[in-house]
Amino acid sequence: MKEQEIDIAEIDRLYERLFGEAEGTGYHLNPDVEFTKQLIKSLIINERRYGYRACPCRLASGDKQDDLDIICPCDYRDTDLNQYDACYCALYVSDAVRKGEKKAGSIPERRPPPAERKRETQRKSRQPADLPLPVWRCKVCGYLCAREQPPEVCPICKAKKDRFEQFV
Amino acid sequence: MTAVHIPGKNSHRIMLYALSTCGWCSKTKKLLDDLGVEYDYEYVDQLQGDEKDAAVRKVREWNPSCSFPTLVLDNKKCIVGYREDEIREALQK
Numbered sequence: 001m002k003e004q005e006i007d008i009a010e011i012d013r014l015y016e017r018l019f020g021e022a023e024g025t026g027y028h029l030n031p032d033v034e035f036t037k038q039l040i041k042s043l044i045i046n047e048r049r050y051g052y053r054a055c056p057c058r059l060a061s062g063d064k065q066d067d068l069d070i071i072c073p074c075d076y077r078d079t080d081l082n083q084y085d086a087c088y089c090a091l092y093v094s095d096a097v098r099k100g101e102k103k104a105g106s107i108p109e110r111r112p113p114p115a116e117r118k119r120e121t122q123r124k125s126r127q128p129a130d131l132p133l134p135v136w137r138c139k140v141c142g143y144l145c146a147r148e149q150p151p152e153v154c155p156i157c158k159a160k161k162d163r164f165e166q167f168v
Numbered sequence: 169m170t171a172v173h174i175p176g177k178n179s180h181r182i183m184l185y186a187l188s189t190c191g192w193c194s195k196t197k198k199l200l201d202d203l204g205v206e207y208d209y210e211y212v213d214q215l216q217g218d219e220k221d222a223a224v225r226k227v228r229e230w231n232p233s234c235s236f237p238t239l240v241l242d243n244k245k246c247i248v249g250y251r252e253d254e255i256r257e258a259l260q261k
Binding site: 004035038039042045046056057058059060089090105106107108109111113 | 187188189190191192193194195212213224232233234235236248249250251
């Protein structure tokens with residue numbers, strides 16, 4: 001298949017970049033380099049197919065708004081790292097897995113089904129508190145900042161502006 | 169039917185719903201290949217329109233969260249995720 005043809009140099013470049021970003025921000029890529037590069041190739045395939053890097057291990061809808069929570073790094077990475085030492089696709093792992101003390105495995109899906117996701121979004125819209133500025137929360141890493149608008153890119157995990165929610 | 173048939177030892181009727189991009193799906197597929205069993209698989213992410221919807225409905229019947237890989241054995245048992253030991257054991261029976 002045509003979309004499977006990805007230049008190795010392109011995979012290596014993205015691997016190096018994600019590796020650097022992860023290590024620089026307290027995250028770790030899976031030390032199984034062959035497995036990890038396969039996932040990175042899949043991220044490139046999904047970027048070409050959908051226009052964004054949807055999680056390789058989840059079925060993307062192709063509608064960016066619906067898929068925002070599963071654009072890599074997904075909204076569920078931190079919770080899965082805490083509970084299972086790896087994110088859902090195991091691109092990111094805990095320090096224990098990086099050091100070889102634990103093994104990353106196939107874990108249960110944490111993403112709620114579509115109907116529940118819709119309810120969740122409705123529940124979250126609330127009245128802003130009496131503050132001079134709104135507080136924005138990065139849904140990927142939890143970074144908080146008080147400013148008129150969220151930043152273009154999260155200074156911690158590099159997630160884009162559309163991954164922020166108004167927290168207060 | 170859009171499923172791809174892989175010939176091999178005929179022990180169970182095996183249907184694997186997978187994503188072409190998923191690491192755990194490839195490990196599951198490789199396990200079936202290594203075991204040399206006969207199976208069918210479908211890369212749901214490579215389907216379009218009605219075919220994709222039909223596959224998703226089918227997966228949901230077995231696995232409401234519609235996650236991958238979803239392995240259906242003999243139209244009776246379903247194993248979600250790359251559960252190597254569980255898959256080996258179920259196929260031995």
